[in-house]
Amino acid sequence: DLSGLRYENQVLKEQNLRLSLELLKLREARLENARLRELLEFRAEAEGVGTYLPAKVVARDPDRIANTILIDAGYTDGVRERMPVVTAEGLVGRILEVHPWTAIIQLLLDRNCRVSAIVQRVGRTQGIVMCENGVFYLKNVQIRSEIEVDDPVISSGLGEVFPKGILVGRVKSLGEGDRGLFREVILTPGVQFDNLEEVFVLKQISSRGPN
16 A cells, blocks of 8 residues: 555656646746737837847857847848847847857947937937946936936937837936036836847838938
């Protein structure tokens, strides 16, 4: 009887393990489907802006290049250096290196990946978004500029890489003026960089061409 109970207990443990693994798979599939639906909705909303190539993140900080990720799309897919990369949540970065089947994305987390931006408000305050030590700033904002906490900040299209109108982040906090000229503006980025799994490479900008 004791031997039979032990065998039955082992069988139940194995069944419990299989059920737990199946539950995890189903939960992951549900979450993936939700992400893909968001991406498809974003793609539909972005029709006319350009051609978006979907890609999956396959590695982080490849070859020890800080603040980068590796995707499973490359030169053979039409990916080229400096192409913008986005998600449904906003701007991710730009293509840094291209290989036949993969490409490296320079994230906005890199202080050298800067974006000309504009505050989405009547005053249309402009500045440069850059990240320093993990904190996003909107630089060169004059002290009297019209700007409030939670204002959306989008790409202005005035640079050479990023088209106009892509969400970069929202105003998190406003500091006092620096020597009476500029004020500190801290942003919350639209993208959660630690959780990136799928992205879109913007292959072709609309008829206006690159800004």
